[in-house]
Amino acid sequence: MIKKEMIAMLLAGGQGSRLGVLTAKVAKPAVAFGGKYRIIDFPLSNCINSGIDTVGVLTQYQPLRLNTHIGIGIPWDLDRNVGGVTVLPPYEKSTNSEWYTGTANAIYQNINYIDVYNPDYVLILSGDHIYKMDYEVMLEFHKANNADLTIAAMPVPIEEASRFGIVITDENSRITEFEEKPANPRSNLASMGIYIFSWPVLKEALMKLSEQPGCDFGKHIIPYCHAKNDRIFAYEYNGYWKDVGTLGSYWEANMELIDIIPVFNLYEE
Amino acid sequence: MKAVGIILAGGNSKRMKELSMKRAIAAMPIAGSYRSIDFALSNMTNSHIKKVGVFTQYNSRSLNEHLNSSKWWDFGRKQGGLFVFTPMITAENSDWYRGTADSIYQNLNFLKSSHEPYVIIASGDGVYKLDYSKVLEYHVAKKADITVVCKEMPAGTDVTRFGLVHTDIDGRITEFEEKPMVATSSLVSCGVYIVRRRQLIEMIEKCAEDDRYDFVTDILIRYKNVKRIYAYKMDGYWSNISSVDSYYKTNMDFLDKEIRDYFFRTYPEVYSKVDDNPPAKYNPGASVRNSLVSSGCIINGEIENSILFKKVYVGNNCVIKNSIVLNDVYIGDNTRIENCIVESRDTIKANMTYIGDPDNIKIVLEQNDRFVM
Numbered sequence: 001m002i003k004k005e006m007i008a009m010l011l012a013g014g015q016g017s018r019l020g021v022l023t024a025k026v027a028k029p030a031v032a033f034g035g036k037y038r039i040i041d042f043p044l045s046n047c048i049n050s051g052i053d054t055v056g057v058l059t060q061y062q063p064l065r066l067n068t069h070i071g072i073g074i075p076w077d078l079d080r081n082v083g084g085v086t087v088l089p090p091y092e093k094s095t096n097s098e099w100y101t102g103t104a105n106a107i108y109q110n111i112n113y114i115d116v117y118n119p120d121y122v123l124i125l126s127g128d129h130i131y132k133m134d135y136e137v138m139l140e141f142h143k144a145n146n147a148d149l150t151i152a153a154m155p156v157p158i159e160e161a162s163r164f165g166i167v168i169t170d171e172n173s174r175i176t177e178f179e180e181k182p183a184n185p186r187s188n189l190a191s192m193g194i195y196i197f198s199w200p201v202l203k204e205a206l207m208k209l210s211e212q213p214g215c216d217f218g219k220h221i222i223p224y225c226h227a228k229n230d231r232i233f234a235y236e237y238n239g240y241w242k243d244v245g246t247l248g249s250y251w252e253a254n255m256e257l258i259d260i261i262p263v264f265n266l267y268e269e
Numbered sequence: 270m271k272a273v274g275i276i277l278a279g280g281n282s283k284r285m286k287e288l289s290m291k292r293a294i295a296a297m298p299i300a301g302s303y304r305s306i307d308f309a310l311s312n313m314t315n316s317h318i319k320k321v322g323v324f325t326q327y328n329s330r331s332l333n334e335h336l337n338s339s340k341w342w343d344f345g346r347k348q349g350g351l352f353v354f355t356p357m358i359t360a361e362n363s364d365w366y367r368g369t370a371d372s373i374y375q376n377l378n379f380l381k382s383s384h385e386p387y388v389i390i391a392s393g394d395g396v397y398k399l400d401y402s403k404v405l406e407y408h409v410a411k412k413a414d415i416t417v418v419c420k421e422m423p424a425g426t427d428v429t430r431f432g433l434v435h436t437d438i439d440g441r442i443t444e445f446e447e448k449p450m451v452a453t454s455s456l457v458s459c460g461v462y463i464v465r466r467r468q469l470i471e472m473i474e475k476c477a478e479d480d481r482y483d484f485v486t487d488i489l490i491r492y493k494n495v496k497r498i499y500a501y502k503m504d505g506y507w508s509n510i511s512s513v514d515s516y517y518k519t520n521m522d523f524l525d526k527e528i529r530d531y532f533f534r535t536y537p538e539v540y541s542k543v544d545d546n547p548p549a550k551y552n553p554g555a556s557v558r559n560s561l562v563s564s565g566c567i568i569n570g571e572i573e574n575s576i577l578f579k580k581v582y583v584g585n586n587c588v589i590k591n592s593i594v595l596n597d598v599y600i601g602d603n604t605r606i607e608n609c610i611v612e613s614r615d616t617i618k619a620n621m622t623y624i625g626d627p628d629n630i631k632i633v634l635e636q637n638d639r640f641v642m
Contacts, residue, residue, distance in 0.1 A: 035548035036564070074340060075545075258550070266547035267567060 002082055004054050004117040006139055006196070008047050009110070011103050012040060012127035013060030018246045027059065028245070029127030030066040034257050034266070038069055039244060042132070043125045044076045044085070050135035052123065054083030056113055058106045060090060060099060088113060102214040104221045108206040114199065122202055124195040124217065130253050130264065131241040138196060138235045148201040148230035149222070151175065152194035154237045164190035165218060167234050175232040178222065189234055191218075192241055201230060240264040270317040270402050273385045273466070276309050277369050277484075278393030279326030284512035287612065287632045292331035295323075295393025297510055298578055298595055298613070300523040300532070301563040304335050305510055306393040307541045310342040310351075315537040316401035318389065319349030322379050324372040326365060329355045332393075341542045352379065368482030374473050380466055388469050390484070392460035396519050397507040398532065398539070399461070407501045408463045414496035415468075415489065417442065418461035420507045430511060431457035432485060434500050442498045445490050456500065458485075459507055506531060517610060517630045520576050520593050524559055546579055554585050563596075570600075584619065591627070599639050609633050 016028025023031060029040035040057075047055050055078060059066055066087075072078075073085035088110050090099050100106035107114075107124070114122060121142065123135055133152070142150040153167050161182070168177040168187045179185065195217065205221050212220050226232060240263055244250040256263055278295035285294060295306040306323070313321050321344060325332045332353070339351035354376045356365050366372035373380070373390075380388060387408070389401050399418065408416040419434050433454045435444035446453070462484075464472075472488055481487035489498065506528055508519040522528045532539055546565030551557065555568040562568065565580035570587030577583075577594045584602035594600070594611040601619030608625035610632050611617070616639040625631030 075543075260552055267550070267565070 002117055004083060004119050006052060006121040006123055006135075007054040007056070007083070007114065007117050007119045008043075008052050008123040008125055008135075009107055009114070010040070010043055010047075010055055010057045010125045010127055011106065012066060013058050013100050013106060014128070015061040016128065016245060019250060020247060022247075022250070023062070025062060026065040027061045027063060027127075030062075030069055031244075031250075033130065033244070033250075034254060039130065040066065040069070040127045041076075042130050043127060044070075044073075044078070046131070046133050046135060047123075047125075048076050048078060050133075052135060053078065053080055054117055054119075055085045056088045056110060057085060057127075058088050058100065058110065060106070063087070063089060083117065086113065102216040102220075104206060104209070104215040104217050105212075107202070108210055108215060111203060111206065114203075119199050122197050122199050124197065126193045126243075128243060128245050129192070129194075129241060130244055131239065132264075133194070133237060133239065133241075135194075135196075138194075138237075141235045142196045142198075142233070145173070145233045146231060147196075147233045148198050149225055149232045150196040150235050151222075151232065152192045152237050153189045153234040154192055154241055155188050156190045158185060158188045161185035161188045161190065167191055169234045173233050173236070175226075175234050178226065180218065189236065192237065193218075193243075195222075196235075201225065270319075270405065271385050272316075272318055272387035272389050272401065272405060272463070273380070273383045274313045274318045274321035274401075275373065275388060275390045276306065276313075276321060276323045276393050277372065277390065277460075278306055278323050278332060279329075279366055279369075279372055280392075280394070281327035282511045285510075285516065286513050287634055288513065288516065288610065289328075291328065293325060293328045293393070294510065295325070296328075296331040296335055297394070297516060299396060299510075299520060300529075301561040301576055301578055303539060303541045305396060306332065306335070307342075307539055308396050308398070309391040309393055310344075311537070311539045312391070312397070312399050312401060313389070314343045314540065315398075316389075318401065319344070319346060320352075320383060320385070321349075322352045322354055322376065323393070324354050324366065324376065326356055326372070329353075335542055337542070342540045354379065368487075369484040370473055370476045370487055371482035373469075373484070374477045377470060377473060380470055383466065386466055388464050388466050390462040390464070392509075394510050395459060395461070395507065396510065397459070397503070398505060398537070399503055401461075401463070404461070404463055404501045404503075408499070411440065411499045412497065413441075413499040414464070415492070415498045416463040416501050417489065417498060418459040419456050419500040419502050420459050421502060422455045422457055424455065426455070428452045428455060428457050431509070432460075432489075434458055436500045440499050440501075442493055442500050445485075445493055445498075447485050447490065456502070459503065460509070462489075513610070513630055513632065517593065521574075521591075523561060523576065524574060544579060555583075569602075578613070592625075606633070611635075 012029040016023040078085040166179045242253045297305045339345045344351040433446045434456045510516040549562045549566040552569045557572045560572045561576045563579040568583045569585045570583045573590045575592045578596040580597045582599045586603045588605045590607045592609045595613035597614045600617045604621045606623045615635045616637040
């Protein structure tokens with residue numbers, strides 16, 4: 001019987017229309033970055049550097065370039081006998097075939113894939129973030145808090161907080177409230193779109209909300225968990241993290257690399 | 270292709286001076302991102318050879334590190350693959366490899382258990398591209414026992430460090446001199462041979478029976494009147510890196526666009542182990558002309574006609590000309606380096622000057638403490 005403590009599901013299916021012509025022919029995670037990378041290299045490298053050797057990549061929009069880039073995962077040491085990287089496009093079913101209609105729906109359609117590995121925890125990642133993060137530390141935090149769901153969150157300048165999904169926590173880092181792009185933010189802790197779920201909790205939510213059109217983590221799954229009083233915690237992250245989903249932030253993140261000592265320093269060992 | 274490959278990579282050369290202290294010749298870095306064995310290995314895979322044995326002995330650690338996976342040259346297959354053979358103690362034998370023929374003899378099971386009818390033997394110190402299947406076609410057409418790949422050297426080259434070959438009109442080798450005192454031919458052996466597998470096993474066994482160990486003197490030269498030994502003349506670039514001078518020149522050849530494009534822009538490709546280094550970075554003070562700068566480098570100074578291997582840091586106001594800087598070198602501010610080869614992992618202090626002579630390239634060894642940048 002196969003058993004993995006935690007596996008990662010990497011959401012890489014979005015069109016990324018805010019990147020304009022850059023994503024006309026390739027999916028956003030396959031957009032080139034920093035002279036020799038593609039955006040998806042960062043979350044994939046984080047996975048293997050955090051000891052996660054099983055990654056499902058959910059693709060939908062223009063997957064050709066993405067598929068050839070991932071291949072069998074050799075560049076990330078993700079070519080494994082058991083686990084490794086698996087590209088998961090939508091597929092036809094005997095009943096109710098559909099595209100991935102939302103982030104959570106994409107996971108829902110791949111419950112079988114996850115169950116094969118019998119994981120305790122599932123890490124949900126986005127394919128459009130530039131950062132280095134040790135997910136293992138986040139998992140320890142999740143376990144220490146006996147959490148059902150842990151959301152990675154980082155402090156942002158309060159004046160920019162209204163662009164993000166903001167979490168409000170108590171003194172134990174437990175999340176008490178969510179605010180999506182609030183006009184008057186009450187906290188500066190922004191959700192990074194990185195989640196660790198205890199798999200039974202996520203699976204139950206996915207089944208429950210399976211009829212929900214366009215089922216989405218931010219809009220449906222997390223509010224559902226919150227409503228039934230699950231233990232939801234914020235894992236505070238203070239390193240470099242950039243969502244490169246817009247032309248402006250994509251430009252900025254690239255150009256920051258040419259600073260004499262870049263904030264996001266790829267040269268240090 | 271119906272052949273199994275052998276790469277002889279056990280050698281050391283005194284003429285490489287300090288450069289051979291920590292690595293085998295086959296592991297000598299070439300053209301910024303490669304090692305010399307990459308060329309033979311890539312030729313093998315591009316000639317559709319599926320099974321290759323690499324025989325190592327001198328400082329085999331340096332090579333093993335590079336050959337840590339057969340994937341990089343596409344040998345990671347269920348059938349065939351890349352096999353590295355270092356000397357070992359067995360019930361019959363506890364010697365080092367006493368020569369090239371002996372290294373094959375000690376691993377004869379590798380050949381005996383193969384089923385391919387031919388064997389390609391190549392050396393790990395040649396820089397060239399060659400489709401071995403063309404050589405095999407020639408070998409079969411000539412009904413040869415052994416085919417030796419040869420290269421016509423341009424007039425004026427000092428060829429006395431090579432094996433020299435004389436042939437008749439048909440291409441059959443009539444004379445073979447190993448490193449002669451006086452050059453009598455401009456046709457040199459490239460150290461690449463094709464032999465029928467059973468024929469090779471027979472010759473190697475005979476050789477071992479007579480306590481002879483060297484492939485060139487004890488097989489090629491001894492058998493030249495008995496067996497049909499033919500010379501295959503290759504076109505295209507060929508260079509052999511057996512001395513500091515030839516090593517320096519071979520690297521500098523890659524600054525020539527024609528040679529560089531021949532290797533890296535025309536089919537087939539040269540493969541190597543790939544490192545995950547960030548792109549080379551040129552800071553505001555950098556000025557780079559006619560140079561190869563590899564991934565992971567950070568440049569603040571002036572570079573001209575030079576080759577920088579991976580992860581080299583060049584400080585402010587440095588001047589580096591006509592030099593080779595091997596990987597992981599840190600060069601402090603205001604340092605001047607001309608006509609030098611800087612050994613890998615060196616740390617060079619600020620305000621230093623190292624000037625070599627174009628005819629006598631200086632090797633820089635500086636193992637200073639490195640402070641965090």
